Amino acid sequence: MSGKYGNARKTAFLTLILCFGLLFGVFGQAMAATTLRVGVWATAPETRQFLEEELMPEFERQNPGVKVEIMWLDVSKINEQLMAAFAAGMAPDLFQGGIMTFPALYGSQGTVMNLNKYVENWPGKDNFYDSAWRAGIYKGNVYGLTVSLDVRPLWYRKDFFVEAGLDPETPPTTWEELREMAIKLTKRQGSTITRAGYWVPTTSFDSMQSGWLPFLFQQGLGLLNETQTAVGFDNPKGIEAITFYHDLLWKDHVDVLGGVPAAVQTVPVITGTAAMATSGSGVTMRDMMRYAPEKFDQLGAAPPTAREQRATFFGGTTLMMNSKTENPDLAWKLMELWAQPENLTKYAVADNQLPPLKNVKDDPVFADPRWRVALETIEYGHPWPGSPKHGEYRMKFVAMSEAIMQNITPIEKAIRETAEEVNAMLSNK
Amino acid sequence: MPYGRYRKDQVRIAYLFIAPAIIGLLIFTFLPVISALLMSFTEYNVLTSPKWIGLENYKRLFSDRDFAQGLKNTLYYALGTMPAKVFLSLFLAFLLNQNVKGLPVFRGLYYAPEVTSMVAVSIVWLYMYNPQVGLFNTILRKFGIPNQAWLFNPKLALPSLMLMGVWKNLGVNMIIYLAALQGIPRMYIEAAELDGATGWQVFWKVTWPLLSPATFFIIVTNLIGTIQVFDQIYVMTNGGPANATTTAVHQIYLRAFQQFHMGYASAMAFCLSIIIFALTALNFKIRKAFDY
Numbered sequence: 211m212s213g214k215y216g217n218a219r220k221t222a223f224l225t226l227i228l229c230f231g232l233l234f235g236v237f238g239q240a241m242a243a244t245t246l247r248v249g250v251w252a253t254a255p256e257t258r259q260f261l262e263e264e265l266m267p268e269f270e271r272q273n274p275g276v277k278v279e280i281m282w283l284d285v286s287k288i289n290e291q292l293m294a295a296f297a298a299g300m301a302p303d304l305f306q307g308g309i310m311t312f313p314a315l316y317g318s319q320g321t322v323m324n325l326n327k328y329v330e331n332w333p334g335k336d337n338f339y340d341s342a343w344r345a346g347i348y349k350g351n352v353y354g355l356t357v358s359l360d361v362r363p364l365w366y367r368k369d370f371f372v373e374a375g376l377d378p379e380t381p382p383t384t385w386e387e388l389r390e391m392a393i394k395l396t397k398r399q400g401s402t403i404t405r406a407g408y409w410v411p412t413t414s415f416d417s418m419q420s421g422w423l424p425f426l427f428q429q430g431l432g433l434l435n436e437t438q439t440a441v442g443f444d445n446p447k448g449i450e451a452i453t454f455y456h457d458l459l460w461k462d463h464v465d466v467l468g469g470v471p472a473a474v475q476t477v478p479v480i481t482g483t484a485a486m487a488t489s490g491s492g493v494t495m496r497d498m499m500r501y502a503p504e505k506f507d508q509l510g511a512a513p514p515t516a517r518e519q520r521a522t523f524f525g526g527t528t529l530m531m532n533s534k535t536e537n538p539d540l541a542w543k544l545m546e547l548w549a550q551p552e553n554l555t556k557y558a559v560a561d562n563q564l565p566p567l568k569n570v571k572d573d574p575v576f577a578d579p580r581w582r583v584a585l586e587t588i589e590y591g592h593p594w595p596g597s598p599k600h601g602e603y604r605m606k607f608v609a610m611s612e613a614i615m616q617n618i619t620p621i622e623k624a625i626r627e628t629a630e631e632v633n634a635m636l637s638n639k
Numbered sequence: 640m641p642y643g644r645y646r647k648d649q650v651r652i653a654y655l656f657i658a659p660a661i662i663g664l665l666i667f668t669f670l671p672v673i674s675a676l677l678m679s680f681t682e683y684n685v686l687t688s689p690k691w692i693g694l695e696n697y698k699r700l701f702s703d704r705d706f707a708q709g710l711k712n713t714l715y716y717a718l719g720t721m722p723a724k725v726f727l728s729l730f731l732a733f734l735l736n737q738n739v740k741g742l743p744v745f746r747g748l749y750y751a752p753e754v755t756s757m758v759a760v761s762i763v764w765l766y767m768y769n770p771q772v773g774l775f776n777t778i779l780r781k782f783g784i785p786n787q788a789w790l791f792n793p794k795l796a797l798p799s800l801m802l803m804g805v806w807k808n809l810g811v812n813m814i815i816y817l818a819a820l821q822g823i824p825r826m827y828i829e830a831a832e833l834d835g836a837t838g839w840q841v842f843w844k845v846t847w848p849l850l851s852p853a854t855f856f857i858i859v860t861n862l863i864g865t866i867q868v869f870d871q872i873y874v875m876t877n878g879g880p881a882n883a884t885t886t887a888v889h890q891i892y893l894r895a896f897q898q899f900h901m902g903y904a905s906a907m908a909f910c911l912s913i914i915i916f917a918l919t920a921l922n923f924k925i926r927k928a929f930d931y
Contacts, residue, residue, distance in 0.1 A: 290896045293685040293896065293899070296686055297685045315899070316686065319687050321687070413791070413879055413880065414879065467770065467791055468770040468771065468791050471772040601897050601898040601899055602898045602900075608879070609881045609882050610881075612881045613881035616788075616791055616792075616881065
């Protein structure tokens with residue numbers, strides 16, 4: 211039976227629900243003291259465990275009335291997620307990004323806090339490797355604290371060295387040695403390469419980061435010049451570096467286009483489909499233990515080769531503070547806690563990366579001599595340039611790299627054309 | 640039936656029924672489209688406020704080589720897959736319109752790719768295209784043909800993706816043709832046969848003309864879909880090698896989400912929309928000449 215009484219009851223019921231909802235909302239707000247939102251790269255389960263069960267609870271314990279809310283960022287979609295968060299005004303108070311590039315991009319827009327006032331007298335900064343500390347700086351201002359590093363020394367298989375008649379304790383130190391050993395280590399069945407002497411990736415970022423970038427850095431060059439106004443390698447030394455890498459595949463045939471196939475998609479020294487590779491330390495050690503534990507002792511690590519200098523690529527993550535955070539001092543406290551050696555080490559190890567700190571060399575976690583080599587390699591590490599235009603030119607470099615490595619365009623022509631485009635990009639304000 | 644007040648009530652109720660859909664369309668489609676149009680006249684990186692720059696983004700499009708390459712690849716992809724999608728699916732529909740045993744199983748098998756995630760399919764086809772041990776090269780080797788680089792070869796990369804695209808969408812087109820075939824009154828075909836028409840003549844003079852609405856629908860929907868090709872490009876090649884497989888939508892994605900040029904990406908998106916509208920309008924115009 212409907213009618214005015216039925217309608218009145220319905221209205222009253224709806225009003226009651228609304229009131230309760232409002233009450234809970236207000237009460238809930240009052241209860242939730244301060245919330246600090248932290249955007250973190252969601253990688254290994256161990257990372258999540260460390261952050262959720264150790265670091266953040268410790269911070270909350272040290273700061274009663276503060277709640278930390280973790281926002282897990284998908285590494286493959288980090289830009290999209292951060293963009294959506296900033297556009298919606300919901301960006302976290304603290305968030306992680308790639309070293310050099312994120313501080314440059316977000317710092318240049320005023321989106322992240324200049325941390326100079328916090329780090330000026332902070333004793334913790336002296337413990338950072340110089341290269342790791344600089345990775346959070348843009349135009350002289352500190353915008354990020356590096357919290358993990360992915361450094362790329364030379365990894366090799368000692369058993370393959372022995373098989374090829376090479377001394378497993380004497381890995382290559384120069385380009386010529388690398389080339390000669392790679393040729394000797396390449397295994398064939400008929401005309402088919404069954405094991406690459408040296409892994410030569412030809413696509414995407416691997417073709418650069420585990421490819422020719424280390425050789426470019428070893429020439430004392432960078433992707434951009436020092437003032438970041440032009441490409442830094444469209445010169446004879448740059449061409450020489452890229453040609454050396456290109457020729458490993460196309461003249462010396464130490465690998466095959468597309469790579470020697472393996473059952474598992476990981477660094478090929480692990481699957482035995484390559485004898486040497488330049489690859490990330492944490493991932494290589496972890497995957498070796500995971501996929502080939504019986505050969506773990508056969509994995510060797512060596513510092514990168516040298517030409518004019520010893521150098522390699524490194525990536526990593528940096529922690530930055532949202533410039534619009536309502537709790538900058540609190541956010542800094544969390545950064546400080548995270549940057550304590552013990553926590554940085556635990557975090558980096560959980561994330562299969564390396565901590566950017568000098569004093570961890572003595573930590574028993576890194577007792578394995580291969581870790582010592584990886585840590586030493588940090589000193590030779592060079593990242594992507596810290597330019598706010600990184601997002602624009604990086605795909606140009608990748609396209610150039612693929613065009614060269616797949617013999618689509620001659621090396622000098624590819625470099626020249628890319629340099630023209632990138633230089634034009636860099637000169638546009 | 641009385642016309643006046645009773646009809647107004649009916650109209651009101653009808654509007655109430657369609658209101659949720661209209662409101663949803665307004666909020667989640669039209670408003671974002673208007674917003675994107677306005678954004679296309681700005682320089683906007685999401686991190687800071689948009690800055691009005693008028694037609695600069697549109698002017699930039701004319702000198703953007705990567706976008707031009709993307710458009711070229713997109714049109715090549717769309718026009719290259721269209722005939723295969725139409726005729727292969729028609730052929731399959733004919734086969735599946737026969738009275739054979741296990742017909743539901745066959746129909747299910749041919750339709751299965753359509754309901755599989757494009758990302759999952761892309762990953763599987765990545766392995767199939769592996770130059771060393773992929774399925775395709777293994778088959779080619781049996782015939783003495785050397786390994787092909789497939790996705791690593793700039794000349795073969797896009798055709799390789801097109802092959803996958805055709806295979807993936809055959810199912811839905813086949814179903815549409817199957818329904819259309821079964822909707823053709825049997826008496827027309829019998830009449831033609833009685834008049835002495837051969838199988839080919841029956842198909843060309845009777846069946847094919849009566850399938851024109853289905854053909855038109857398949858062409859229009861597939862054209863719109865293929866011009867927006869993105870998933871397999873992103874998963875399998877990310878536009879490489881050396882931009883050989885980049886498409887218009889891939890370029891839009893890169894500009895928006897990798898390069899933080901939302902305004903410019905919006906301009907690209909509108910340019911693409913205009914192209915889609917133009918091609919669709921052309922289809923409608925051509926249809927008038929051939930529709931039965």
